[in-house]
Amino acid sequence: MKRQRNRRIFRWDNFIWLRFRNGLFGMALLFVVSGMLSASVYAQEDGISGEMTDGIEEAESGQIVVVIDPGHGGENLGGEYEDYTEKEMTLIVADSMREELEKYEGITVYMTRDDDRELSLVERCEYAERVNADFLFCLHFNMSGEHTLFGAECWVSAFGENYSKGYSFASVEMDLLQDLGLYSRGIKTRLNDRGIDYYGIIRHSVERDIPCVLIEHCHLDQENDQPFYDHDEKLIEFGILDATAVAKYFHLSSEELNVDYSNYRNVQVDVPANVVSPDRTEPDICMIEVVDQNMSNGEVSVQVSAADYDSGMLYYTYSYDGGQNFSPLQRWQDKSVDTFVFTMQVPPHVVPRIVVNGYNGYDLYTTSNMVSLPSMDYKTAEEIAAQMEGKEALESISQTLVAAKERSRIITREVSIAQVKKPLSFQYFMTVCIVCALLVLGMTISMILILGGRKRKRRRKRKKR
Numbered sequence: 001m002k003r004q005r006n007r008r009i010f011r012w013d014n015f016i017w018l019r020f021r022n023g024l025f026g027m028a029l030l031f032v033v034s035g036m037l038s039a040s041v042y043a044q045e046d047g048i049s050g051e052m053t054d055g056i057e058e059a060e061s062g063q064i065v066v067v068i069d070p071g072h073g074g075e076n077l078g079g080e081y082e083d084y085t086e087k088e089m090t091l092i093v094a095d096s097m098r099e100e101l102e103k104y105e106g107i108t109v110y111m112t113r114d115d116d117r118e119l120s121l122v123e124r125c126e127y128a129e130r131v132n133a134d135f136l137f138c139l140h141f142n143m144s145g146e147h148t149l150f151g152a153e154c155w156v157s158a159f160g161e162n163y164s165k166g167y168s169f170a171s172v173e174m175d176l177l178q179d180l181g182l183y184s185r186g187i188k189t190r191l192n193d194r195g196i197d198y199y200g201i202i203r204h205s206v207e208r209d210i211p212c213v214l215i216e217h218c219h220l221d222q223e224n225d226q227p228f229y230d231h232d233e234k235l236i237e238f239g240i241l242d243a244t245a246v247a248k249y250f251h252l253s254s255e256e257l258n259v260d261y262s263n264y265r266n267v268q269v270d271v272p273a274n275v276v277s278p279d280r281t282e283p284d285i286c287m288i289e290v291v292d293q294n295m296s297n298g299e300v301s302v303q304v305s306a307a308d309y310d311s312g313m314l315y316y317t318y319s320y321d322g323g324q325n326f327s328p329l330q331r332w333q334d335k336s337v338d339t340f341v342f343t344m345q346v347p348p349h350v351v352p353r354i355v356v357n358g359y360n361g362y363d364l365y366t367t368s369n370m371v372s373l374p375s376m377d378y379k380t381a382e383e384i385a386a387q388m389e390g391k392e393a394l395e396s397i398s399q400t401l402v403a404a405k406e407r408s409r410i411i412t413r414e415v416s417i418a419q420v421k422k423p424l425s426f427q428y429f430m431t432v433c434i435v436c437a438l439l440v441l442g443m444t445i446s447m448i449l450i451l452g453g454r455k456r457k458r459r460r461k462r463k464k465r
């Protein structure tokens, strides 16, 4: 319609039309360009651009967005011990965590990797940034140099809101891990030489203003923790546990699971004014006292008093040889108390010199005073067992001897009976016959001689007459 009218104007005055057409074109051009500009500004404000959202489905507005980061991958194996490889374990946990979290309403879940690929720490954090993550959860398993440490721990940023948010989530996570039976090594911060977060994933995440927690589920090189990861089913259980912690922290509900955490109370952690520095000093006190020595079985009861005012007490080890050899690490019995009594077994025939090492939350230890005790000459269970074995052996030998004697007696009797019953041999019969014949012969000769003598006497008597 407008055009027809404009054409009519053209008929009236060419000059006026040209000025009018140029103005209209300019306005249209201005409109299109401004439209394109405003659309691009809008897109940038929303954090989406063609390049950045490649392959990523955008989360619905109002949804909580979390990114799960299965530690390591590709050439980066992570911890390796016996048949266990960390990069494989973290992926199983992450898959299970995502599957469980997707059963909740109001949450969108992303994973930095869902296969065996290598990613840098920066790439992982950039991904979290691209999807507008509200939180980054990094899944790991731990190892220690001497394969002695055990338990679960969470690492959080040492700075501001990232510390308080990290600590608040980690409290939920650690509670669940403890309920599962794992020993808590605490929620901690760690700084590098430059005084910034030591762990790259936390550092790069915090740089992008994304709260991040590094979960070390347990130690994959320690027998105390082994029952928690020795089967894929247990790793899947870890994933469900991690998802539950996230659901609680974000007050989610799930119709499918019939759970509602909307009233869950998170631990309130104040935003620290200063950097939350890690503990770099050994426990402040570690002292022992022997409260009982049982001379008949070698049990020694030791009272330990130890404290660390920065990171608390975590483990203790004991020695009965003055500190040359120590027991494996023991759980601190109750972290809220500084003094407790434990019983140790001292072998016999040694002069016990008792020493205890008390460890703090950062695995630094203080050695206690030494207590020397009199030697105990009791018999160990092994010695008693060996003695019993000896006794039994002796008994069995004497029983064997008695049995052998009895057997030989029976054999002797059988032999004598057999001898009595033995039939006369031909040789024996012949000997008897010869002896008898000789006797008969001898008797005959002597009879002849006697009779011959009597005849000669009678003849001499007849001659005399």
Ligand SMILES: [Zn+2]
Residues within 6 Å of the ligand: 071, 072, 078, 079, 086, 139, 140, 141
């Ligand atoms: Zn790791």
